[in-house]
Amino acid sequence: MNIHSLNWLKAAPVSAFPENGGACVMLNGQQIAIFNFALTNKWYATDNECPHKHEMALARGMIGDTAGEPKVACPFHKKTFSLETGLNLQGESYCIRTYPVKVEDGVVYVAV
Amino acid sequence: MSNQAPVRVVVVGNGMVGYKFCEKLVAKSKGDNRFHITVFGEEPRPAYDRVHLSAYFSGASVEDLTLAPAAWYSDNNIKLLTGECVVKIDRAAQTIATHSGLVVPYDTLVMATGSAAFVPPVPGVEKDGVFVYRTIEDLDAMMSYAKTATKAVVIGGGLLGLEAAKATLDLGLETHVVEFASRLMPRQLDAAGAAMLKRKIENLGISIHLNKNTTHFTGNDAVTGLHFADESLLPTDMVVISAGIKPRDELAKEAGLATGPRGGIVVNDSLQTSDARIFAIGECALHNGMIYGLVAPGYDMADVVATNLVTANAPPFFRGFDMSTKLKLIGVDVASFGDPFCEKTEHDTILVEDKLKGVYKRLNVSPDGKHLLGGVLVGEAEGYNMLLQTVKNKIVLPPNPEDLILPARTGESAGSGMVLPDEACICSCENISKGDICAAIETQNLTDVAGVKRCTKAGTGCGGCVPMLNDLLTETFKKQGKVVRKVLCEHFNYTRQELFHLVKLAGHTTYNEVLKANGTGCGCEVCKPVVASILASIHNEIIAKQPVIQDTNDRFLANIQRGGTYSVVPRVPGGEITPDQLIRLGEVAKQYGLYCKITGGQRVDLFGAQVHQLPPIWEALLEVGFESGHAYGKALRTVKSCVGNTWCRFGVQDSVTFAVEIENRYKGFRAPHKLKGGVSGCTRECAEAQSKDFGIIATDKGWNLYVCGNGGTKPKHAVLLAADLDKETCVKYIDRFLMFYTRTAEPLQRTAPWFEKLEGGIHYLREVIIDDSLGICADLERDMQHIVHTYQDEWRTVVENPELRAQFRHFVNAEASDPSLEFVEMRGQKRPADW
Helix, strand or coil, X not given: CCHHHCXXXXXXXXXXCCCCEEEEEEECCEEEEEEEECXXXXXXXXXXXXXXXXXXXXXXXXXXXXXXEEEEECCCCCXXXXXXXXXECCCCCCECCEECEEXXXXXXXXXX | CCCCCCEEEEEECCCHHHHHHHXXXXXXXXXXXXXXXXXXXXXXXXXXXXXXXXXXXXXXXXXXXECCCHHHXXXXXXXXXXXXXXXXXXXXXXXXXXXXXXXXXXXXXXXXXXXXXXXXXXXXXXXXXXXXXXXXXXXXXXXXXXXXXXXXXXECCCHHXXXXXXXXXXXCXXXXXXXXXXXXXXXXXXXXXXXXXXHHHHXXXXXXXXXXXXXXXXXCCECCEEEECCCCEEECCEEEECCCEXXXXXXXXXXXXXXXXXXXXXXXXXXXXXXXXXXXXXXXXXXXCEECCCHHHHHHHHHHXXXXXXXXXXXXXXXXXXXXEEEEECCEEEEEEECCCCCCCCCEEEEEEECCCCEEEXXXXXXXXXXXXXXXXXXXXXXXXXXXXXXXXXXXXXXXHHHHCCCCCCCCCCCCHHHCCCCCEEECCCCEEHHHHHHHHHHCCCCCHHHHHHHHCCCCCCCCCHHHHHHHHHHHHHHCCCCCCCCCECCEXXXXXXXXXXXXXXXXXXXXXXXXXXXXXXXXXXXHHHHHHHHHHHHCCCHXXXXXXXXXXXXXXXXXXXXXXXXXXXXXHHHCCCHXXXXXXXXXXXXXXXXXXXCCCCCEEEEEECHHHHHHHHHHXXXXXXXXXXXXXXXXXXXXXXXXXXXXXXCCCCHXXXXXXXXXXXXXXXXXXXXXXXXXXXXXXXXXXXXXXXXEEXXXXXXXXXXXXXXXXXXXXXXXXXXXXXXXXXXXXXXXXXXXXXXXXXXXXCHHHHHHHCCCHHXXXXXXXXXXXXXXXXXXXXXXXXXXXXXXXXXXXHHHCHHXXXXXXXXXXCCCCCCXXXXXXXXXXXXXXXX
């Protein structure tokens, strides 16, 4: 995908997202979880819905890493997903979508 | 061997088995450059995992499913030609020809052509909207057609058919399964097991139609329905045929190789066809009248042929294959092993059927009760590996073989992998024995399942043996006398107890400080809440100030429930509550539409609050003197009391007053796990204090103190620590006990399992708590005193602090609440809608 053709949507100011944690935004009727991975100074965006039991909860999950791969754990049953690829890290077949994120002038944007 | 003449190996077919053959041949001929391998695949891409095809619908990509990228083939000097269809074998010239005119000579030819979906010759099968479920192209076509469809019918109630039904369900379609036989999975399940599976699948919203013989498809260009022999009609927008497989033997047949009357290339035990230079493996091979439609026997065949090519000594043979299988079908565990039916074998059966839980288990046992012959598991298949090994290794059954399928009586697992002989096959996909695995663990110092997978390949196929690998690891460690140190996770090479002391000594107050000083990486959902708990146990600061390291419920100071709403439990010390407080609970519940339930701990639980409603709800509760009940925390919950001698004619002490005092003393104290207490006013024990982490029972001389009981999964009676204490001493001992436990327990270990592992048992505990044998009692008391002095009601702090309060919202860019929430009515109140 050509990075310049992405349709960037304004999510919220940087201050709305706790350091090393996530928060949920509504963009075009879609719930997106955005994570401020301050330890590595990176941002990630994924679906807010956990595909395991279809709970709208990933933004409330804890983030961290495994073998250097950044991940989020769903607060419901601790299913973990890579923040880079969206794959389930416990080897289960469901996964989540990830979205490009950027920060400009203190505002977080997501390409949905 | 490398000076031997080169061997040109041509593999026709690049499916799972064709790929496995290449992998095996490369591995077995390492350092020996004799083999020149050329692989032809008619699909446009390298071999992929067909077993997990339905993952494609839930978002897995083609890359995720690919077994090895094209680069793997070139790295191993294998010529891979995808999208190239072999159309002719010239056995005399020893060449094959492709559709594009390529002619390639061979010394050895391996047919791994697999199978195609069997499409019954039903009139109308050519209509638009009729699909087979076989390749990624089939799936792409289904997905695009499904966009305009609302209803799908899958023909075939076997393994593949149910997989396909999961796929159409995942596409959001109303899904029906049509089966010709009188039950689902007729090859694997008996009638009762199939009936249980049917119930479970129907509960998921899939309709099952049995005994249905499709006579034709209705519709003009596009299919509109199925017409059955019983004259009934099932309208639909699309049809997926998954009624079985047809071996791809057309090429072999044309070349004059022997094939079976119902298809399949005839092979001997070396997988040789009627031409000794040509082998057939996988679903295209007909061995002893059997076509094997599973991947594991195909892998076994690939191994036999690869080994035969490499070594001339003691060549292995393919001797048929156990068709035992365990899988998760649409979320339902199903397994069938050994001889599931025993139609021709004398046997007795042991049956367990629990329609409430949807569990069916059947064991076929030899008439003398000594050996297991086979069985069926539906709804729960945890014991599968052990049962399969018991059949395969002819292990003599225990005196009560029913224990193998009943929930364990003593809480111990039904059997450990160590009773198996060394030659027992643990991983049937890769054919790895117990001996191989244990040897690898010992000689290569493996410490986890990932290491075992890497070194032995066991567990890398279907993954069904992974629990067994875990068992073997633990047991091998034990045998070696290795102490298994329970470190937190990959980020902290410390046990909880070690980390507790490091944090206390250094005085760290944040997770990041602890990680920087003692850990590596970025942390995870395991170590973050453990560190959060340690920080709270030591400093007792407001946890809402570090929300992102708190476990699910602690993050929003409420209990998350199905659907993502929260429940609210105010503290009711000792179960004593005023009428005004009761009225306020009712008012709040009415105002916010909350479901009300009395808890087991003498409190009221209000369910269904959305995250943004939590602060105003608490504002209203705080007004009448309620405080947080910490029902969401690994912390003190309740101290239950009976009514005591103030009202009760039998009571000998004032249990309510003592319970209120105790609960108020320890409220807010965070520990490795939740803590519950109880105070009974006499020996009748109406507060059930002996089932609590700490329980106090009145005597006519004072109070008896019991510790380390709990209800839950494994109920445990508390043990008497000291008798006839005065109140002051009793509190002192509880202070010491709770702090000692908090310092030394593992993460999420309650007092009862902690006590079970405490060497020296109650005598040791008495020495530490009462006789101060470790000289730490003053320290323990001081630490608890700090907790008591620094208590603040965390909900009051949040409600009064605008910054903390602002965390309680679902969207940070909109005021709206979560629109996905749905409730239904039940007995006059609400509950979350089923998904």
